[in-house]
Amino acid sequence: xxxxxxxxxxxxxxxxxxxxxxxxxxxxxxxxxxxxxxxxxxxxxxxxxxxxxxxxxxxxxxxxxxxxxxxxxxxxxxxxxxxxxxxxxxxxxxxxxxxxxxxxxxxxxxxxxxxxxxxxxxxxxxxxxxxxxxxxxxxxxxxxxxxxxxxxxxxxxxxxxxxxxxxxxxxxxxxxxxxxxxxxxxxxxxxxxxxxxxxxxxxxxxxxxxxxxxxxxxxxxxxxxxxxxxxxxxxxxxxxxxxxxxxxxxxxxxxxxxxxxxxxxxxxxxxxxxxxxxxxxxxxxxxxxxxxxxxxxxxxxxxxxxxxxxxxxxxxxxxxxxxxxxxxxxxxxxxxxxxxxxxxxxxxxxxxxxxxxxxxxxxxxxxxxxxxxxxxxxxxxxxxxxxxxxxxxxxxxxxxxxxxxxxxxxxxxxxxxxxxxxxxxxxxxxxxxxxxxxxxxxxxxxxxxxxxxxxxxxxxxxxxxxxxxxxxxxxxxxxxxxxxxxxxxxxxxxxxxxxxxxxxxxxxxxxxxxxxxxxxxxxxxxxxxxxxxxxxxxxxxxxxxxxxxxxxxxxxxxxxxxxxxxxxxxxxxxxxxxxx
Ligand code: HEM
Numbered sequence: 389x390x391x392x393x394x395x396x397x398x399x400x401x402x403x404x405x406x407x408x409x410x411x412x413x414x415x416x417x418x419x420x421x422x423x424x425x426x427x428x429x430x431x432x433x434x435x436x437x438x439x440x441x442x443x444x445x446x447x448x449x450x451x452x453x454x455x456x457x458x459x460x461x462x463x464x465x466x467x468x469x470x471x472x473x474x475x476x477x478x479x480x481x482x483x484x485x486x487x488x489x490x491x492x493x494x495x496x497x498x499x500x501x502x503x504x505x506x507x508x509x510x511x512x513x514x515x516x517x518x519x520x521x522x523x524x525x526x527x528x529x530x531x532x533x534x535x536x537x538x539x540x541x542x543x544x545x546x547x548x549x550x551x552x553x554x555x556x557x558x559x560x561x562x563x564x565x566x567x568x569x570x571x572x573x574x575x576x577x578x579x580x581x582x583x584x585x586x587x588x589x590x591x592x593x594x595x596x597x598x599x600x601x602x603x604x605x606x607x608x609x610x611x612x613x614x615x616x617x618x619x620x621x622x623x624x625x626x627x628x629x630x631x632x633x634x635x636x637x638x639x640x641x642x643x644x645x646x647x648x649x650x651x652x653x654x655x656x657x658x659x660x661x662x663x664x665x666x667x668x669x670x671x672x673x674x675x676x677x678x679x680x681x682x683x684x685x686x687x688x689x690x691x692x693x694x695x696x697x698x699x700x701x702x703x704x705x706x707x708x709x710x711x712x713x714x715x716x717x718x719x720x721x722x723x724x725x726x727x728x729x730x731x732x733x734x735x736x737x738x739x740x741x742x743x744x745x746x747x748x749x750x751x752x753x754x755x756x757x758x759x760x761x762x763x764x765x766x767x768x769x770x771x772x773x774x775x776x777x778x779x780x781x782x783x784x785x786x787x788x789x790x791x792x793x794x795x796x797x798x799x800x801x802x803x804x805x806x807x808x809x810x811x812x813x814x815x816x817x818x819x820x821x822x823x824x825x826x827x828x829x830x831x832x833x834x835x836x837x838x839x840x841x842x843x844x845x846x847x848x849x850x851x852x853x854x855x856x857x858x859x860x861x862x863x864x865x866x867x868x869x870x871x872x873x874x875x876x877x878x879x880x881x882x883x884x885x886x887x888x889x890x891x892x893x894x895x896x897x898x899x900x901x902x903x904x905x906x907x908x909x910x911x912x913x914x915x916x917x918x919x920x921x922x923x924x925x926x927x928x929x930x931x932x933x934x935x936x937x938x939x940x941x942x943x944x945x946x947x948x949x950x951x952x953x954x955x956x957x958x959x960x961x962x963x964x965x966x967x968x
Pocket of ligand 1: 542543554619736737740741742744745748802803804807808897898899900901903904905906907908909911912913916
């Protein structure tokens with residue numbers, strides 16, 4: 389679709405947003421019911437609900453002045469979200485970026501003290517940055533934050549290293565590997581359900597019909613066990629036990645997250661490592677994990693066998709005890725990579741694959757737990773496909789509604805909600821928007837946020853964007869102004885199992901796009917589908933309180949402030965004998 393055909397009168401749209409912290413439910417209500425006019429024409433109701441003009445604080449004025457002085461006219465007529473700084477306090481950044489997106493349009497500049505960020509919420513512009521001119525940008529501030537943790541792993545790697553490592557790693561996610569991993573997903577999810585069944589039995593002995601627990605923490609343990617086994621054949625066993633390595637992994641993940649939300653790179657000051665207790669703990673945690681990973685790498689190297697190489701070349705994983713990615717990297721590429729590089733790769737996948745999947749499961753559970761009829765629909769599908777069995781790959785193809793629930797959760801809660809880039813040379817973004825028919829110029833060194841959250845909730849591309857409607861992926865038409873969902877027909881159980889950025893022409897890109905797209909996308913989709921499947925096969929789920937009580941915070945991913953507290957019951961309606 390040409391970008392000009394999608395041009396919309398942004399300025400006419402209702403400015404939207406409320407001050408202070410907002411819960412996810414409030415955000416949903418705001419957009420769904422407060423009079424957004426689908427024809428993009430200003431309507432009376434929308435006007436009457438405009439938020440009052442924002443009063444600028446001294447900080448806003450100082451921030452704008454500084455931004456104008458330092459960045460001023462360098463990006464031509466690009467709209468500026470002025471007076472924005474004070475809005476940033478007390479709510480996650482991506483919420484504020486959404487408000488300004490509705491107010492200023494799909495490409496705007498965020499005045500932020502000495503820095504200006506360009507915020508992109510347009511599919512064609514996102515496609516340009518991620519795919520067409522992918523090597524004109526790097527990961528900017530994200531690489532600075534992650535380099536001390538992931539070294540030269542794929543996410544922060546410089547271009548030269550990235551090219552070599554990407555070529556080494558991507559073949560590791562071959563179809564036979566994904567098939568073999570389904571068993572790992574099953575076994576780990578079974579551990580979780582067994583644990584929950586035990587807890588329920590204890591509750592039932594005490595005449596209680598349900599248990600209350602924080603599902604976010606259960607999903608976090610599940611995702612950690614899966615990533616440990618599938619990437620380096622190490623059983624964290626975190627669903628059932630605590631260990632120093634698990635503690636260290638959680639410590640490191642939390643530091644990575646803290647760094648991504650903190651504006652001053654405190655970790656770069658050499659003395660901080662010695663003096664600040666938090667930094668000392670981080671260094672100690674990192675050492676525990678690095679020692680563990682080095683041990684696993686040496687073990688894999690010592691047990692390397694020529695026969696294994698042949699088996700892997702034939703992709704016949706049924707003949708090997710260890711089908712992990714580490715085994716693939718050591719056996720197939722062992723000679724090419726230093727221990728340090730392998731360790732960086734493993735650490736990157738541990739972090740990239742853990743928190744994201746845990747968050748997808750959390751928000752899928754959050755949405756489903758508010759929709760008992762959807763849970764029943766998912767359960768009916770699971771019962772009819774599995775008849776009490778554990779799922780295998782063939783079953784996944786038939787669990788269409790469940791797969792769409794996972795995709796829809798990723799639409800509403802993309803993990804991460806923002807992609808970060810910095811321009812390496814001057815560029816011109818695709819134009820066609822109101823006020824910039826020619827496209828904005830981007831000088832070298834500009835930091836950009838591509839907001840997946842905004843793209844996935846854009847009223848221009850999604851009908852009732854805030855509504856959880858898994859079946860929207862079946863009905864979307866090319867006439868929506870984009871290419872449509874060509875190639876996605878999950879009803880036939882063949883072809884792509886999940887919608888992606890190519891089919892949606894970059895209006896749905898939960899795994900990014902272009903050369904830096906996630907290497908674990910199919911892995912993660914399948915893992916999340918199986919995790920949910922095995923949970924809902926056995927249990928009914930409801931929120932303990934109201935959705936408004938689930939406060940949202942964000943670091944690298946979107947998660948809850950105090951856990952996703954749910955009530956879990958044995959399924960009443962389940963008449964099938966379900967194997968344990
Ligand atoms: C639901 C779970 C997941 C989500 C939502 C997700 C999302 C993403 C996204 C959006 C990117 C692109 C980042 C960017 O362009 O800046 C990315 C990159 C990446 N992801 Fe994932 N991911 C998930 C699971 C995984 C898993 C399971 C693995 C590995 C086992 C993994 C490994 C990576 C790596 C290595 C990259 C960097 C790729 C590169 O720069 O070449 N991810 N992921």
